[in-house]
Amino acid sequence: MSPQFQQARWSEPLLSELGTPGERGYVPTAPEAEIAAHAPDPLTAIPPAFRRSAPPRLPQVAQPQLLRHFYRLSQETLGNDVAVDFGLGTCTMKYSPKVNEHLVRMPEVQDLHPAQHEDTVQGILEVLWRLEQMLCAISGLDRFTLQPPSGSAAVYTNASIVRAYHASRGEGEQRDEIISSVFSHPCDQSGPWSAGFQVVELYPGPNGYPELDALKAALSNRTAGIVITNPEDTGIYNPHIAEFTRLVHEAGGLCVYDQANANGILGIARAREAGFDLCHFNMHKTFSSPHNGMGPAMGASGVKEELARFLPAPVVERRGDRFELDWNRPDSIGKIRSFVGNAQIAVRSYAWILALGPDGIREVAETAVLNANYLATRLREVPGMSQPYPTSNTPIEQFRWSLEALREETGVGSADISRNLADYGFQPVFGSHHPFIVPEPLTPEASESFSKEDIDRWADAMIDIAKRAQADADDVLEGPYRNACRRIDAAALDDPERWVPTSRVERAKGAVKGD
Amino acid sequence: MPHPYIPNSAPEVRREMLDAIGVDSVEDLYRPIPSELRFKGRLPLEEGIPEEGRLRRHVEGILRRNTPTTDVLSFLGAGCYQHEVPAVCDEINRRGEFVTSYAGDVYGDHGRLQALWEFQDVFAELIEMDVVTTPNYDWSTAAAMCLRSSVMLTGRRRVLVPAALLLDRRLVFQDYLAHDVQVDEIPFDEATGLIDLAALRGAIGDDVAAVYVEYPNALGVIEHQAGEIVEIAHEHGAMAVVGADPSGLGVLASPGSLGADFAVGDLQPLGMHMSYGGGLSGYIGCRNDAEVIESLPVFIFAKTDTLEPGQHGFGYLNFDRTHYVKRGEGSQNGGTTTALWAITAAAYLGLHGPEGMRELGEGLLQRTRYAADRIGALPGVTAPRFSGASLKEFVVTYDAHDVASVDAALRERGIFGGKDLSVDFPSLGRSSLWAVTEVHTKDDIDRLVATLGEVLA
Numbered sequence: 009m010s011p012q013f014q015q016a017r018w019s020e021p022l023l024s025e026l027g028t029p030g031e032r033g034y035v036p037t038a039p040e041a042e043i044a045a046h047a048p049d050p051l052t053a054i055p056p057a058f059r060r061s062a063p064p065r066l067p068q069v070a071q072p073q074l075l076r077h078f079y080r081l082s083q084e085t086l087g088n089d090v091a092v093d094f095g096l097g098t099c100t101m102k103y104s105p106k107v108n109e110h111l112v113r114m115p116e117v118q119d120l121h122p123a124q125h126e127d128t129v130q131g132i133l134e135v136l137w138r139l140e141q142m143l144c145a146i147s148g149l150d151r152f153t154l155q156p157p158s159g160s161a162a163v164y165t166n167a168s169i170v171r172a173y174h175a176s177r178g179e180g181e182q183r184d185e186i187i188s189s190v191f192s193h194p195c196d197q198s199g200p201w202s203a204g205f206q207v208v209e210l211y212p213g214p215n216g217y218p219e220l221d222a223l224k225a226a227l228s229n230r231t232a233g234i235v236i237t238n239p240e241d242t243g244i245y246n247p248h249i250a251e252f253t254r255l256v257h258e259a260g261g262l263c264v265y266d267q268a269n270a271n272g273i274l275g276i277a278r279a280r281e282a283g284f285d286l287c288h289f290n291m292h293k294t295f296s297s298p299h300n301g302m303g304p305a306m307g308a309s310g311v312k313e314e315l316a317r318f319l320p321a322p323v324v325e326r327r328g329d330r331f332e333l334d335w336n337r338p339d340s341i342g343k344i345r346s347f348v349g350n351a352q353i354a355v356r357s358y359a360w361i362l363a364l365g366p367d368g369i370r371e372v373a374e375t376a377v378l379n380a381n382y383l384a385t386r387l388r389e390v391p392g393m394s395q396p397y398p399t400s401n402t403p404i405e406q407f408r409w410s411l412e413a414l415r416e417e418t419g420v421g422s423a424d425i426s427r428n429l430a431d432y433g434f435q436p437v438f439g440s441h442h443p444f445i446v447p448e449p450l451t452p453e454a455s456e457s458f459s460k461e462d463i464d465r466w467a468d469a470m471i472d473i474a475k476r477a478q479a480d481a482d483d484v485l486e487g488p489y490r491n492a493c494r495r496i497d498a499a500a501l502d503d504p505e506r507w508v509p510t511s512r513v514e515r516a517k518g519a520v521k522g523d
Numbered sequence: 524m525p526h527p528y529i530p531n532s533a534p535e536v537r538r539e540m541l542d543a544i545g546v547d548s549v550e551d552l553y554r555p556i557p558s559e560l561r562f563k564g565r566l567p568l569e570e571g572i573p574e575e576g577r578l579r580r581h582v583e584g585i586l587r588r589n590t591p592t593t594d595v596l597s598f599l600g601a602g603c604y605q606h607e608v609p610a611v612c613d614e615i616n617r618r619g620e621f622v623t624s625y626a627g628d629v630y631g632d633h634g635r636l637q638a639l640w641e642f643q644d645v646f647a648e649l650i651e652m653d654v655v656t657t658p659n660y661d662w663s664t665a666a667a668m669c670l671r672s673s674v675m676l677t678g679r680r681r682v683l684v685p686a687a688l689l690l691d692r693r694l695v696f697q698d699y700l701a702h703d704v705q706v707d708e709i710p711f712d713e714a715t716g717l718i719d720l721a722a723l724r725g726a727i728g729d730d731v732a733a734v735y736v737e738y739p740n741a742l743g744v745i746e747h748q749a750g751e752i753v754e755i756a757h758e759h760g761a762m763a764v765v766g767a768d769p770s771g772l773g774v775l776a777s778p779g780s781l782g783a784d785f786a787v788g789d790l791q792p793l794g795m796h797m798s799y800g801g802g803l804s805g806y807i808g809c810r811n812d813a814e815v816i817e818s819l820p821v822f823i824f825a826k827t828d829t830l831e832p833g834q835h836g837f838g839y840l841n842f843d844r845t846h847y848v849k850r851g852e853g854s855q856n857g858g859t860t861t862a863l864w865a866i867t868a869a870a871y872l873g874l875h876g877p878e879g880m881r882e883l884g885e886g887l888l889q890r891t892r893y894a895a896d897r898i899g900a901l902p903g904v905t906a907p908r909f910s911g912a913s914l915k916e917f918v919v920t921y922d923a924h925d926v927a928s929v930d931a932a933l934r935e936r937g938i939f940g941g942k943d944l945s946v947d948f949p950s951l952g953r954s955s956l957w958a959v960t961e962v963h964t965k966d967d968i969d970r971l972v973a974t975l976g977e978v979l980a
Contacts, residue, residue: 016634019834020634020637022637022640022641022644022835023641023644023645023869023873024641024644024645024648026873027876031876032874032875032876032878032879033611033873033874033875033876033879034609034611034871034874034875034879035879035882036607036875036879036882036883036886036961037607037886037961037962037964038882038886039886039889039890039893039961039965040964040965042893042965043889043890043893043965043968044889046889046892046893046896047888047889047892047893050885050888050889050892051774051885051888053888053892053912054745054747054774054775054888054912055747057747057750057776058745058747058749058750058775058776059774059775059776060772060773060774060775060776060777060780060881061776061780063773063877063878063880063881064648064649064651064772064773064777064877064880065648065877066645066648066649066872066873066875066876066877066880067645067872067873067876068876068877068878069873069874069876071611071874074611074870074873074874075611075614075615077873078615078618078638078866078870079615079618080634081634081635081637081638082615082618082620082621082634082635083620083634084632084633084634084635084637085620085621085624085627085631085632085633085634085635086620086624086627086631086632087619087620087621087622087623087624087627088623088624088625089619089620089622089623090619090620090623091627091631093623093625093627095631096625096626096627099625099626101623101625103528104622104623105528107575107578107579109617109622110579111579111582111583111586112798113613113617114583114586115591115593115594116583116586116587116589116590116591117586117589117798117799118591118796118797118798118802119591119592119593119605119796119797120589120591120592120797120798120799121592121597121599121603121605121797121799121939122602122603122797122799122800123599123601123603123942124590124592124597124599124939125930125931125934125939127934128589128590128934128939129589129590129799130588130589131585131586131587131588131589132586132589132799134585134588135582135585135586138585142568145566145567145568146566146568148562157660157661157664157860157861158660158858158859158860159858159859160846160856160857160858160859161660161856161858163856164856168698171702186851188851194846194847194848194849194850195846195856195858197846197850197851197852198820198846198849198850198851198854198855198856198857199856200851201851201852201853201854202671202699202855202856203702204702204703206851207850207851207852209850209851239555244555245555245556247555247556247557249560250557250559250560273556274566275562275565275566276553276556276561276562277556277560277561277562278562281559281560281561281562282560292859296528298622298623299623299624299625299859300621300622300861300862300863301621301622301624301625301632301635301639301862301863301866302625302626302657302822302859302860302861302862302863303660303859303860303861303862303863303864304660304801304804304860304861304863304864305859305860320694320698321694335946341697341698342694342695342696342697342698342699342701343663343691343694343695343697343698344664344695344698345660345661345663345664345691345695345803346602346603346661346662346663346664346689346691346692346695346800346803347602347603347691347799347800347803348799348800349800349801350798350800350801351798351799351800351801352798352799352801353801355582355586358582359578359582360528361568362569362571362572362578362581362582363526363528363571363572363573363575363578364526364528364571364573365568365569365570365571365572366565366566366567366568366570366571367565367571368526368528368529368571368573369566369568369571370565370566371526371529371532372529374549375529375531375532377549377552377553378531378537378540378541378544378549378552379531379540381544381546381552382540382543382544384544385543385544385545386543402552402554402555404552404553404555404556427629427630429631430627430630430631434631435626435627435628435631435632436627436628436629436630436631438626441847442847442848442850456528456529456531457528457529457530458530458531459530459531459536460530460531460536460539460540462530486830488630491630491631491633492633492634493629493630493633493829493831493834493835493836493837494829494830494831494834494836495829495830495836496629496827496828496829496836496837496838497827497828497829497836498827498838500825500827500828501825501827501838501839501840501841501842502840502841502842502843504811504813507825507840507841508825508826508827509640509643509647509653509654509655509811509823509824509825509826509840510643510644510647510653510654510655511644511647511648512644512647512648512652512653513653513654513811514826516653516811
């Protein structure tokens with residue numbers, strides 16, 4: 009197998025370089041003559057010092073050239089619609105049904121103002137309410153808020169609720185520590201930190217998950233709770249999780265479940281049975297809303313009934329056949345963002361769950377686990393690939409393996425292999441969150457959306473790249489070749505003297521050089 | 524029946540995969556999960572609807588109970604606005620390649636990274652700040668993040684914010700800051716709606732990490748003292764976080780020109796549908812200062828060279844500053860925010876150019892002036908309530924009628940009136956905040972005035 013793929017390589021100029029002075033791509037509707045006559049020089053109301061002194065240096069380009077530019081950039085982007093994207097382990101890339109894209113572009117969704125009177129938004133409130141009920145069923149918890157606009161925002165929300173809970177019991181000052189594990193998502197530490205906690209991280213034992221003794225040693229009267237992912241980033245499920253939650257409860261803490269990795273256990277295992285008080289799901293991962301190139305997104309935070317009073321305002325309540333926004337929440341943590349959140353994402357996830365139903369949801373989980381394990385089986389054929397925690401050899405969802413042996417043999421590491429996947433029409437494969445406990449890590453995740461053939465082709469590409477590395481390391485080190493851009497000078501990204509986030513910075517650097 | 528969203532449903536394919544793995548059934552793959560943690564039974568969900576037509580009818584049936592603003596005449600604003608959405612913006616942000624991308628990054632998503640860099644590049648010209656990040660969730664969270672950064676950078680634990688603040692913004696600050704930062708509100712002048720500078724000078728001290736100011740403020744007033752406020756902050760070693768609605772920046776002074784340390788605001792007016800608040804996107808600009816950038820967890824892309832001479836490549840600027848690397852040791856939360864809206868805003872600014880942004884700004888000022896004066900001419904109404912200039916919003920106060928009743932009567936006549944301020948600003952009495960943009964024609968405004976006149980009569 010040699011790469012047959014060729015990505016578009018348009019070598020597009022920068023947006024700021026398009027067009028010619030005097031061109032334009034849009035004319036905003038001008039006010040009518042009577043309105044203009046009423047305020048002929050509208051800027052007189054603005055003190056001169058507060059008027060813009062020079063026009064902004066924006067592009068001056070006609071519509072066809074601008075549209076073409078962005079279409080070409082889209083062709084240089086390997087979205088899941090056009091490429092098999094299970095390189096992004098922990099991100100649960102899956103099919104985002106097109107019918108849902110049509111639904112969110114209805115005027116009844118996209119042209120709603122968030123402060124409309126409740127009588128005029130009964131439909132969207134009903135969708136929010138129904139989705140909440142579904143998530144309660146899937147998690148076993150009692151209430152959800154759909155306000156957090158990302159998974160990490162949902163973890164942060166839950167940490168805020170933990171803070172409010174202890175404060176309500178007069179223990180806010182004392183309980184200032186959150187326990188997490190190093191294989192939990194990074195936001196399981198930064199979220200609690202942002203909410204004011206110190207974070208204690210547990211390292212994995214020989215089976216890849218933290219030992220009970222490590223947890224016991226970390227618990228104290230300062231413990232506010234635990235924020236943990238399971239299956240962890242490695243795809244390894246901690247079988248002692250119920251013991252973990254029991255011990256944290258005994259110490260007076262709350263248990264927060266990061267369920268960003270829920271895809272393999274939908275309908276199989278729930279937060280409630282494992283003893284969690286709070287959890288969250290990523291609507292843009294497990295529940296099919298597209299990732300939108302890094303948002304907008306939605307993280308739904310769920311809690312047990314006794315914590316519902318702390319949820320951000322407002323919550324959707326059903327009173328008879330009517331849906332209302334309840335703002336009267338004196339114990340609420342406040343708000344996580346404006347209005348109710350990214351409502352269009354709730355529409356997509358609601359429609360997705362409804363399309364599947366209880367049996368379909370379970371089939372999603374089972375197929376995801378089947379796909380993950382089949383992919384793992386195929387990847388055993390990759391030269392120099394090893395499994396770091398062999399006793400926990402059944403991945404649930406993604407898995408984290410190592411190319412350390414290949415690196416030692418050839419000098420080609422996991423990041424090099426990952427980059428070269430672009431030559432085969434695949435997104436690069438995710439390595440690991442920091443710290444890199446597993447050396448030369450790779451973390452793929454084959455969700456239920458991918459066929460056996462998809463998996464075979466991806467595995468074949470991985471095998472091919474590793475064999476090429478054995479034959480000619482430089483060939484792989486200099487790759488990729490067939491995608492939209494060659495290997496970059498990455499040092500310029502981290503050096504404040506060299507980095508170029510905008511042309512303004514580039515001009516300033518040029519001016520300095522010119523001196 | 525195989526579900527259309529799930530391949531590998533055919534029994535023979537599943538068998539083949541299970542055989543390759545070396546297990547009898549999928550159930551064997553769930554061995555790591557102890558049986559006492561297994562959920563027994565079937566999830567209590569409605570039966571699935573695999574037929575697209577039936578699913579669509581069902582969901583559309585629910586959604587049709589909404590009345591979109593496009594079916595009525597709406598004057599709601601207060602943080603989310605009905606502006607024109609150029610068709611090209613809709614076309615670009617519905618491209619499946621962008622919509623279903625995530626982290627293909629440097630080598631898989633070269634085009635997405637270039638588009639996001641271009642957003643930074645052109646938006647930096649609009650706000651006249653050297654660095655622009657991938658936007659945060661919305662204006663409120665962008666402001667909260669920069670205020671937190673100011674606290675981290677100065678080591679001080681007090682911030683000053685205007686009392687003329689949207690309730691949403693106040694509640695975001697309450698959650699994100701107030702647990703360990705003192706958030707003090709600076710009152711506004713009752714006549715102008717502008718910040719009371721004397722009160723600001725009285726409140727500020729060397730314990731203040733940052734002063735936040737925005738234009739327009741929650742009363743619709745253009746805070747034209749923002750430059751002075753920035754100076755007052757700097758005199759005390761505090762940072763200045765300046766919020767600005769980008770739809771006015773074709774004609775109004777930019778945050779950068781005012782000396783802002785951080786610029787924030789919402790991209791939603793620049794090509795995003797409102798989507799019940801789902802169109803919001805909070806831009807952040809800052810100086811090209813490594814320490815300041817270090818305090819922000821949101822992604823920034825940088826342009827660099829590749830092995831091929833003359834080719835641009837794009838990558839993450841100082842990725843190590845993000846929460847993905849720092850985890851629990853001193854990083855705010857980053858991650859997935861609102862990248863698709865940044866790409867859309869870049870296209871919007873490219874379409875409009877300097878001239879379009881000037882025309883947009885001037886047109887907003889003119890329509891608002893016309894609408895406020897016409898409404899203010901009605902008996903029993905004060906509009907605009909404040910003398911400070913408006914960009915696209917102004918406060919209307921009724922002498923005798925309560926806002927909710929007037930709104931209900933207008934609604935019956937196909938008009939959504941301004942946002943009721945009785946909860947956000949009880950001190951303003953029977954007041955509401957009205958937004959007028961380029962979607963409103965003279966006929967629209969005249970019809971509103973006539974109808975409001977009937978309702979109040």
